[in-house]
Amino acid sequence: MSGAKASDWSNEAWLAGLRARDADVIEALRERLCLGLQASLGHRADAGDADLDDFAQEAVLRVMDKLDSYRSEARFTTWAMSIAVRLSLTKLRRRSRKAVSLDASVAASLSDDSNATEGMTHGARGEMFELLRQGVAQALTERQRQVIMAELEGVPQVVLAEQLKVAPGAVYKTSHDARKKLKAYLADAGYDPVTVGELLAAR
Amino acid sequence: MTADERHLDKLARLVNETAEEEIDCDQFLEIVAVFLNRVARNLDPTAACEALKQHVRVCPECKEELLAIAQAEGVDIACLEGEI
Structure with a gap:
C-alpha cells in the first residue's frame, strides 16, 4: 500500500490488505470510519468522541468478519461505512430506550x-x-x-x-x-x- | 392535533406506503452502499433501488441510517427529496 493515499485505494487493495491483516490498512479503515461517524453522528448529544472511537473500532472488527459478504458493485468504503453506521445507531438506540417499558x-x-x-x-x-x-x-x-x-x-x-x-x-x-x-x-x-x-x- | 390523531396520521401514512412485497432492514443494509454509489454517479435507479426507497418510506430507522451513511460518505441525496 505504500505510495498511495488510503482515499485512492481500490476496492481490491482494501480487501487484500484486510485479508492479510495488514496493520496499516486496518488502521486506515478505522480512521476512515471514525471520520465518517464524526461527520454523520458527531452533532448528536448522545454520541461523544469516545463513543464514536469505540464504535469505529468495533465496526472494523465487524467489517473484517463480513469481508466474504462484500459485493464489488459498491465502493468498499461505502459498504464498510454502512456497517459502521448500523452498528453505531443500533447502540445509540438501545442506550436511549434501555429503561423504557x-x-x-x-x-x-x-x-x-x-x-x-x-x-x-x-x-x-x-x-x-x-x-x-x-x-x-x-x-x-x-x-x-x-x-x-x-x-x-x-x-x-x-x-x-x-x-x-x-x-x-x-x-x-x-x-x-x-x-x-x-x-x-x-x-x-x-x-x-x-x-x-x-x-x-x-x- | 391530539396525540391520538398524530399517531393515526403517522400510521395512515405508513399503511399507505406499504407494499405487498418489501425488503427488510437486513436487505436494506446489503444494498444501501450500491444505492448510494449509484446516486453519487447519477445512474438510473434499478429495481433494488426502488425497493430501497420504498423501504425507507416505511422504516424511519433505515431512513436515519441512509441519511447518516450519505453524510459520512459525502453523497448528496437532495435529488431524492419527495421520494424517501
Missing part, C-alpha cells in the same frame, strides 16, 4: 376507546382515522397491535425485539403483516391509496 408505551399509545377520537379532525379525514383505529382494534393480532403501537411511540426495533425476545427481522415482518392488513381494511371500506393520500394531504 413496552407496556407503558403501549398504554400511552393509540387507544381502542372510540371516545378517543373526540376532538379530532371532522369530515372524511376524521372518518378515515376512525376506521383505521377500528382496524387496529379489530383486524390485528395482539402481537401485531403491540408492534405497531410501539413503533408509533418511537420504540427502536432493536429494543422492541429484545423485549419481545424475537429477532429484529421478526419485528419488521410483524409490522409489515400488520400494515398490509390495515391497508386491506381501509381498501375494503373504499379508502384506496389515492383517496388516503388525498385525505392526508388535505391537512
Whole structure:
C-alpha cells in the first residue's frame, strides 16, 4: 500500500490488505470510519468522541468478519461505512430506550376507546382515522397491535425485539403483516391509496 | 392535533406506503452502499433501488441510517427529496 493515499485505494487493495491483516490498512479503515461517524453522528448529544472511537473500532472488527459478504458493485468504503453506521445507531438506540417499558408505551399509545377520537379532525379525514383505529382494534393480532403501537411511540426495533425476545427481522415482518392488513381494511371500506393520500394531504 | 390523531396520521401514512412485497432492514443494509454509489454517479435507479426507497418510506430507522451513511460518505441525496 505504500505510495498511495488510503482515499485512492481500490476496492481490491482494501480487501487484500484486510485479508492479510495488514496493520496499516486496518488502521486506515478505522480512521476512515471514525471520520465518517464524526461527520454523520458527531452533532448528536448522545454520541461523544469516545463513543464514536469505540464504535469505529468495533465496526472494523465487524467489517473484517463480513469481508466474504462484500459485493464489488459498491465502493468498499461505502459498504464498510454502512456497517459502521448500523452498528453505531443500533447502540445509540438501545442506550436511549434501555429503561423504557413496552407496556407503558403501549398504554400511552393509540387507544381502542372510540371516545378517543373526540376532538379530532371532522369530515372524511376524521372518518378515515376512525376506521383505521377500528382496524387496529379489530383486524390485528395482539402481537401485531403491540408492534405497531410501539413503533408509533418511537420504540427502536432493536429494543422492541429484545423485549419481545424475537429477532429484529421478526419485528419488521410483524409490522409489515400488520400494515398490509390495515391497508386491506381501509381498501375494503373504499379508502384506496389515492383517496388516503388525498385525505392526508388535505391537512 | 391530539396525540391520538398524530399517531393515526403517522400510521395512515405508513399503511399507505406499504407494499405487498418489501425488503427488510437486513436487505436494506446489503444494498444501501450500491444505492448510494449509484446516486453519487447519477445512474438510473434499478429495481433494488426502488425497493430501497420504498423501504425507507416505511422504516424511519433505515431512513436515519441512509441519511447518516450519505453524510459520512459525502453523497448528496437532495435529488431524492419527495421520494424517501
